Amino acid sequence: MKFSIEKSVIAKAIAHASRIVEKRSTIPILANVVLRADGAELSLRTTDLDLEASLTIPADVDVAGATTVPATLLSDIVRKLAGDTVSFVMEAGGDSIMVGAGRSKFKLQCLPEHDMPDLNVGAFSHDFTMPAAHLKKLIGRTQFAISTEETRYYLNGIFMHAADELGRPVLRAVATDGHRLARVDVEQPHGASGMPGIIIPRKTVGEFDKILEAGDVTVEVSDTKIRLTAGTTVITSKLIDGTFPQYEKVIPTTNNKVAIADATAIKASTDRVATVSSERGKAVKMTFSAGNLHLFVSNPDMGNAEDDVEIDYDADDLDIGFNARYINDILNNIDSKRARIILGDAGSPAIIRDEEGDDTLFILMPMRV
Template sequence: MRVTIERSNLLKSLNHVHRVVERRNTIPILSNVLLKADGVTLELKATDLDLEITEATAASVEQSGSTTVPAHLLYDIVRKLADGSEVQLSVEPGGNSMSVTSGRSRFTLQCLPESDFPDLTAGEFSNTFRIPSTELRTLIDRTQFAISTEETRYYLNGIFLHTIEEEGALKLRAVATDGHRLARADVEAPSGSEGMPGIIVPRKTVGELQKLVDDPDVSVTVELSDAKIRFTIGGVLLTSKLIDGTFPDYQRVIPSGNDKELKIDCASFTAAVDRVSTISSERGRAVKLSLSDGLLTLTVNNPDSGSATEELAVGYDSDALEIGFNARYLLDITAQFGGTEAVFLFADPGSPTLVRETGEEETVYVLMPMRV
């Protein structure tokens, strides 16, 4: 194999694929990236057995061939080469090592044979649809923060993606929850998504996808079955296993009878919560919201370091109410709001609270209260 490629092209592709590779692996081949040169392209592939990413980039191929080399090592080498330089990759007959040459720099990397590299066989996909990257990004950005990191409840370690019909319109919906907060976002269901199975996309896949859908002009092709999902984004192919589990009935958690409405300037509220929570303990993080006619008082008490209060003028004319929340969870939710006003709908101090942005009906957040 002998290939010449622009450093910027190689670095961009390596940047996409090397992130999938775990830094510590008990199986040596999983630390490597597969390089395949043919025609006018160099194809790069990496996998962790649950997630596989493939990208083809333009290259000058003198001699076709393939090999695998350590992914993070190759990425670090290419990252440190001079801007605008060309990189030559060559594997001599025997294929035990690959040389990386650029200008006066030359590196030799140990290779493992291509035949050892695992293939995440995709199988048959039952549904295929195209979705604008902006809409897919919206679904991810507005729900991703609520994904659970608790491994014992593995079925919450991802985003639940499914279609649902509401008010005569079919919607593609993303839901994530960790049991303390829930995020739900909708977009118009793309053609081809009708009848798709409800699937749980794993947290790592969501994180990689979020980095790849940054071009607003690109459409993403989504293919899925009961066990796998594949995204085609430009020249990048991302294939992932799905979480084999049943997502809980989230509809039961979303309250419908909350009648105490608080309207508040989002930026002022976020800043005030951030200020008073400075004094909270890392373990507790509880902030108390005391509501009376037109006034919100935020209070934090920490027996070890002191207390903090702040008052805000708000739109509230229901019965007086005291309720506590985890400050971090409040800030995570308000960070999703691009508008100026947030709406909180309360029932009582022990019941879930509904949060949304004024004028944004497609996204809903549910927050469980804390005892304070």
């Protein structure tokens, strides 16, 4: 195998591929990246057995071939090389490869390509193409609510499924950690109807979010795996093997008190008063009254803080407590300038939506204050 490639191109590609590599893997091959040179392209592939990334970049290939080299080490070397072009030459026997640029040369030990596991085996039952912006919306507005509690592993990802919203077919993403819930809908792509409900792991969600740009993406799913193709990058991942809770049961149906307010103003006010709250609790007492939202925090060790925000509200007065960080996480994902906060009583979850549009819904559990 012999090829050369622009330094900037391979540096970006290997940095991307290296993110998948587990730094402390006990299986040597999993620390490596597959390099396959053929035609006028170089493909790179890494996996941690649960997640796989592959991408293709242009290269000047003199002799086709494939091998694997340590991913993190190669990334460090390429980043530090001088010059604009990096050359790769496999030595006789295939046990090592020379990597060089300018006067610098490195000899790296190789492992055979066939030792690298491949997650792309097996069939996918559903495939569809959708705008990258739609998938980015599904992921971007729900991933903050993914649970980090490992004992409830089935909450450690985003639940995605085909749904029907008032007679309109949608593709829906849901995430919850038990304290807040995020649900986002986009127009259902052709081919997504009847797809199984899947739970996409947190790490996979993060990788998807990093590669989504303008244009369309192709999504393929089965009961156990998902594959996303965006341009020349392909991410394949195992799914979480578990049952996502019946989230619809936690969405209140009797809340009848509606407050509409500037989301930025509430975030700023909440952040101000939470300055004196305890790091553990972050509890903020909110009093909704005609035209006004009063925020109050009391911390016996530090003092009190209070603030007011003008709102549109004409229902009965209501005192309710929320976690400051949780409510601001939700308000950060409100699309329009103003938010609709739909309340029941002090013990009922609040529904938070954009003032206009119903594609996004958030649920926030109250706190005792």
